[in-house]
Amino acid sequence: MSKSSSYVQLAPYLLVEYIYGDDSTSFLASQEKLARLKNAYDNSQLTFLNTSPSRNTTGNVLDFTAANLGGVDWVILDKNVPVPYITQDVKLTYDDLTSILGSLNVTYDTVRFHLQSGFNLDNMEGLLFQLYVKEAQSGLVSYLTSSAILKGTDRYVFNPNPIFVTDRIYDRYVEIMVPSVKSTNQAYFSNPGNPFSIAYQYSTDNRGFMIDTQIYVKSFEIASVALTNGVSFFKTNQTYEVNIRQEDIHSDVTATIQESTVGDYFEYFASYQGDFPTVLIEDLNSQGGNYVIVHQLNVIEQVNTQFLMTNTLTQVQSGNFDEPMLFRPILKYAGISPSFSIDYTSRIYNTENGYQIVKTSSITSFNPTKYGRNTEKIALSNVTSPLKVFNKVYGGVSINYSSVLPTNNFNTVYVPVFYDSKTLYTGTTSVLAPGQDPLDPHFNSNSIYFAQGAARLYLGDFDQYILFSMKQYVSRTNSLNNIDLSKLSLLIGFEDSGGKMFTYAALPSTIENPLSNGEIVFKIPSTVRSKMGLDGSNVKNFYVLSDTPGTGMTRMYVGSVDYDINMTQEDARVKALGSQAITLQTLLSSTTSASATATGSSVSVNLSSPSSNSSIVSQLSAMSSGAISGAESANQVLTPVIPGFTTDTNASNLTAIVPTGN
DSSP: OEEEEEEEEETTTEEEEEEOOOGGGGGEEEOOOEEEEEEEEGGEEEEEEOGGTTTTTOOGGGGBBBEEEEEEEEEOSSSSSSSSGGGHHHHHHHHEOHHHHTTTTTEEEEEEEEEETTTOOOOOOOEEEEEEEEBSSSSEEEEEEEEEEEESSOOOEEEEEEEETEEEEEEEEEEEEEHHHHHHHHHTTTTOOOOOOOOHTTTTTTTTTTTTOOEEEEEEEEEEEETTTTTTEEEEEEEEEEEEEESSSTTTTTEEEESSSSSSSSSEEEEEEBBBBBBHHHHHHHHHHHHEEEEEEEEEEEEEEEEEEEEEEEEEEEEEESSSSSOOOOTTTTTSSSSSSEEEEEEEEETTTTOOOEEEEEEEOOOGGGSSSSSOOOOOOOOOOOOOOOOOOOSSSSSOOOOOOOOOOOOOOOOOOOOOGGGGEEEEEETTTTOOOOOOOOOOTSEEEEEEEEEEEEEEESSSEEEEEEEEEEEETTEEEEOOOTTOOOEEEEEEEEOEEEEOOOOOOOOSSOGGGTTTEEEOOOTHHHHHHHOOOEEEEEEEEEEEEETTEEEEEEEEEEEEGGGGGHHHHHHHHHHHHHHHHHHHOSSSSSSSSSOOOOOOOOOOOTTTTSSHHHHHHHOTTHHHOOOOOOOOOOOOOTTTTTOTTSSSSSOOOEEEEE
């Protein structure tokens, strides 16, 4: 999928990248919950926030938010201090809007503030970033974010693909997600006055935002910081401001990369309205400027469970815009890699003023041997001299073919099937989970399925059997479909305390666990927990792997492993996962409901190991039924209550003090 971005220089050391959102950055407000800050020091203008659990997703939370106290004076509203400032100052009001806007589906844009390589906030103590839009009637503004970073912050993301603009390199950035102004305005003006909308709740007069408002981006340099009772107060001096359109005016420009149909290479080019960009470049040059296209290709190879960037190519195109560029990668790990990807970035760049139109796309190939260091050769055995090959028309006795082919001279060779791991979901449970029929350990419509990285196993000090149900999500039909694993050699892998991988093969396919419907059973020995070094304070990874001769080991799924003493936390963990955990029943009921938030949790049960020579049914029958009745059900672990904040919807106000541990 091609992403649309706008780049603009905000300060000499600061580049702003504004990435327009789409379906992949749309979330239910019940997952990325919404809050609002009202500042009486600043004409009671409002600031959009997400609640604290969104710290690592949107990054737009109260802990990072700075409120203006008048003039150049500001305060950071970090609540992780002994006495949060928000609980003391009556001119600052924080409202959790989850109960009002929880059913909204919000599309987010992403803004990245890229810092120049080598810039270390010299002669300043930090930076403050603001985005705001103009309200429709009041003459005031509404802030989409007001986020501060101080020296020593851990909020920087180091960019593995630094950005080159003119003579500067930008190698790290701060990322914040804000609601799409375009989507917000479309929703509001289709039903003006609707109180269950962002534009209504985040405008001072509930009249929404200007339909054609720009997005104003502003940065402040922080001159000094003072700490009082753990609260950071600061003063600002130098400011910079630019504006960005609320929608991509170049949505008909895309980055195209494709495998050639006439040769062993890839074609890549910027496209305009589905064709080459010749007309676009001519039109841009006629408006003033000298436009070129800067192409950047990054080759990423899969080696076991790692994805390694092994090649980078940057190329400037100043003419022949009606032809594709050609690229043949030379892969380092073609003999052992099951797949590789090429990430492509196309920049239509004005060399006179630095203006850019930036588009990105990606392609994945499952045929890496074609692009190895050496081209493939046909090996001929026992050949000591050159061969002459003749086509001879045989004029002798004709050969009669039987209509029935013999069957005893053929061997069946299975070709491995590859699945896009980004669309794989898995359900996981102990074979003997509470309430489950031990003679029929299959999953049902209420079983929870997890996206990549979300499933968790709980291992203890006894042997146990773990059942996985692998399914592939198909967006076209909004369904989780069975996948046939019967032709694959499957393993489960763990990392020991030294980081070395060790694996166990899946149990053979039986009537009870037919691999043809995506269900796999693994026997996990009692020694695994101690070998991994799990002690209840750490979490490690597990991997479901496919090991096929000729293609090597491929990762199908990755999840996490914890000590089973923490098993009671699973219910709360699943509920916090949001769209990464889903049930078949809720998936089929509605595509827009909050069904992605799971309502239950699978509980692993530690069992002593029966004989592994019998079938699964026989093994289950031989196990003590007391192992089922003795298992404890999972209890939800309540979210810690912080003084000054409450999740109780019956509270008289949202700043009521709630004793810790209630």
